[in-house]
Amino acid sequence: MNNIVIGQYIPRDSWLHKLDPRYKIMGLIFLLVALFIIPIRTEWPYLAMLGSLTVLIFLLIITSKVPILKVIRGFRPVMFLLTFTFIIQIFYYNVGADANLLASIDLYFTWASLGAMILILVFYFITKKYIKLGFLYFLVVVFGLFAVQHFMPSNWGLIASYKANLYDEALIRSGFLILRILNVIMLTSLLTLTTMTTDLNHGIESLLRPFKVIKFPVDTLAMMLSLTLRYIPTLLEETNKIMKAQASRGVDFNEGKLKDKIGQMISLLIPIFIISFKRAEDLSNAMEARGYEIGARRTKIDAYKTTFTDVFSLLVAILIFGAVLASRFVIPLYL
Numbered sequence: 001m002n003n004i005v006i007g008q009y010i011p012r013d014s015w016l017h018k019l020d021p022r023y024k025i026m027g028l029i030f031l032l033v034a035l036f037i038i039p040i041r042t043e044w045p046y047l048a049m050l051g052s053l054t055v056l057i058f059l060l061i062i063t064s065k066v067p068i069l070k071v072i073r074g075f076r077p078v079m080f081l082l083t084f085t086f087i088i089q090i091f092y093y094n095v096g097a098d099a100n101l102l103a104s105i106d107l108y109f110t111w112a113s114l115g116a117m118i119l120i121l122v123f124y125f126i127t128k129k130y131i132k133l134g135f136l137y138f139l140v141v142v143f144g145l146f147a148v149q150h151f152m153p154s155n156w157g158l159i160a161s162y163k164a165n166l167y168d169e170a171l172i173r174s175g176f177l178i179l180r181i182l183n184v185i186m187l188t189s190l191l192t193l194t195t196m197t198t199d200l201n202h203g204i205e206s207l208l209r210p211f212k213v214i215k216f217p218v219d220t221l222a223m224m225l226s227l228t229l230r231y232i233p234t235l236l237e238e239t240n241k242i243m244k245a246q247a248s249r250g251v252d253f254n255e256g257k258l259k260d261k262i263g264q265m266i267s268l269l270i271p272i273f274i275i276s277f278k279r280a281e282d283l284s285n286a287m288e289a290r291g292y293e294i295g296a297r298r299t300k301i302d303a304y305k306t307t308f309t310d311v312f313s314l315l316v317a318i319l320i321f322g323a324v325l326a327s328r329f330v331i332p333l334y335l
Contacts, residue, residue: 021203111157
């Protein structure tokens with residue numbers, strides 16, 4: 001639960017914290033679009049563009065004075081999914097005719113290897129709660145599942161045989177895809193880690209203000225988004241408290257049969273829903289007591305003033321977006 005960083009705010013005295021939220025959100029959008037329009041190709045110009053954007057994102061994290069480990073910790077909830085995607089991509093991607101074969105591994109699915117894999121999985125599920133480096137342990141287990149199919153004799157009850165071919169193109173494309181996803185996570189996490197929810201609310205409201213012409217409820221949408229981001233860390237904190245309280249009563253969420261785990265999850269979800277409704281009721285009462293009314297015109301305590309840093313940062317993001325967009329048409333002419 002503590003690994004989810006989206007929605008959390010870390011106060012620091014950095015230029016990124018002081019940046020106008022309107023320009024920060026627009027810059028984020030341009031950088032995200034630039035990431036997604038880079039073609040997934042193996043040619044070095046495209047790899048250089050993705051690498052340059054990755055370096056830029058790390059520079060933003062460093063200059064924001066936000067702990068880099070805090071941002072990287074946000075990868076953990078998706079690492080298992082990314083690992084599975086990476087493995088599938090490198091072995092089963094349809095490569096071109098000019099791809100170079102890096103390795104070809106003969107795998108034999110036998111009754112003996114099946115039994116060995118079952119034993120490995122049982123051992124993993126029993127021991128994983130005692131291992132601190134859970135992700136690395138998971139990678140070792142995945143490697144072991146392939147290793148037993150390769151090294152065990154093929155004449156011990158052969159069921160099927162197949163080859164796992166590793167091509168350079170598949171490896172590069174898989175790494176390209178995973179790095180792009182990690183960059184998106186870092187950028188979105190950096191926005192919430194350096195911007196208070198009230199500032200996000202004001203920034204979104206200001207950017208969506210032109211839609212008021214068509215009677216779009218901009219104020220309501222901005223408030224909903226800011227409250228959602230605000231209460232993500234709150235609900236995670238309450239969930240941790242409930243899990244610790246139930247653990248002190250002997251509940252173990254990592255053990256038990258499927259029926260027991262379903263009961264444990266229900267015992268966890270019901271208090272969370274009750275707390276969520278209670279928090280929502282308290283918040284609505286507090287907003288009503290302070291005169292909040294949906295659709296009413298309101299003034300702001302802080303008036304945002306555009307500075308040179310705001311304009312320069314947005315221009316840099318626009319230039320990066322423009323360069324990446326232009327490269328989609330220029331680079332193919334020279335390849």
